[in-house]
Amino acid sequence: MVDTPGIHKPKTLLGHRLNAVVGESMDSVDVILMCMPADESFGTGDDFIIAEIAKHPRSKKIAVVTKTDLMNKAELAQKLMNISALAKDFTWDEIVPVSAVIHDQVELLTELIGGLLSPGPEFYPKDMISDQGQEKWICELIREAALRDARQELPHSITVTIDEMSQREQEGDKPFFDIHATIHIERDSQRGILLGHQGERLKDIGTRARADIERILGARVFLGLHIKVSKEWQRDPKLLERLGFGEN
Template sequence: MSEFRSGFVAIVGRPNTGKSTLINALVGSKIAITSPHPNTTRHAIRGIVNHPTFQAVLVDTPGIHKPKTLLGHRLNAVVGESMDSVDIVLMCLPADETSGGGDVFLAQEIAKHPRAKKFALVTKTDLISKEKLALRLAGINDLAKGFTWDEIVPISAAIHSQIDLLAELIGKSLPVGPAFYPEGMKSDQDQQQLICELIREAAMRDAREELPHSIMVTIDEMSERDEKGSRPFFDIHATIHVERDSQTGIILGHKGERLKDIGMRARADIERELNARIFLGLHVKVSKEWQRDPKLLQRLGFGEN
């Protein structure tokens, strides 16, 4: 019988390269929120892949980007920290895009971590033809300066193509060791953090232009009702923070209809993930320029380590 293996796996890439969709596919549950808007991920979320022969702890990082705000600088720092002391780095490279300066920069950062195994994942393969995919795969080795890819794997997390193969390759590449987390645990993410992220995902849906990056959510109060029933019942009151007065109207919508819609979608997601009944009360607050305010960032969970 083969020895049990365990370790940490960093998932990196430019913004909007399919990292969050990949982590959800590997874990088999919604751990990281997804959005067509770049820089959706703000925390190094740990998803846990449990397998009879291995346990892989996945670190879903924010996308490396040219920072314009203090939050942007803090997010880039999270990526560097996430690649320290991991056993495998998975770099996501979209099949429907060509590699540019951002990918070259990230590959150079990966090269600074010689201990980690390095996988190039060509993501979103369902979006292009096999002929174009072959051309994209042919150019991947050019990114590896000072190292060699241990694996190059084309995948599509959206249709679960080659996800099982990737999981198998990850398991074989991890060092021998015991599990870090109990079997059945899918994330070490705080429950309230997950709730905030699900509300933020609902608020970002259909949002335009700069608004998605201006949204932050905090929990004001969360309590469990003392009721009999097969599922627990939680009362949750949360605040959606925006940066400018004009953005309040966008979130509220005509006569509050958009905020009501955000609440309905978020409540359905939260009830599914918590396996509980939920009362969700939302209100909107202007926290001016919170992405540039060190004190606000600290309060919202983005303080310097």
């Protein structure tokens, strides 16, 4: 399973590079799933995404209509017909309405995906939780913790880098890691959003992120977080390179 960044009409250099990642991912997969919430109207963004999907004729394509518990049967039937008509340059291999909340047709979707896949080698050991480096997913956990309360205010303005990560000498039955990370924002005005009143939001971010990191590492963690204004980082090639968003 490859979870790509969302396809979107890019407005920054970062957006262009993320779209390139999506394109490369779709080139290498057997099945592409496009998830569309049942309770949201179609727009030009959907047309843009479908046009991008059409550039990959080798891959099978499934339209997944989510949140079907929020619609009645007549509304859902109309939605499914509209989705069928959206794809002008290809035909969906499957259109599947699902609801994760009431677990409706989730197993069916799994079976349909499996039916479109060919047998292949086992790429990763069963106990491997990610193919990304340790620091990469630690950054993601911190970023997710930061966005949990500030997603509406800072949807795409945050990125995280690890400044230092070291393991202390064994103390007790669990390893102990010291991690110092920087949360990068684009404008001075965003610092207050992350800090919160008397720094309480930043403390909450650290507490949540540390708990997630400790759970995955199976270790105790000291997590130190710092905020840095990296102006226009989404448009700066050198800064993007340093933050891990370089050209492939």
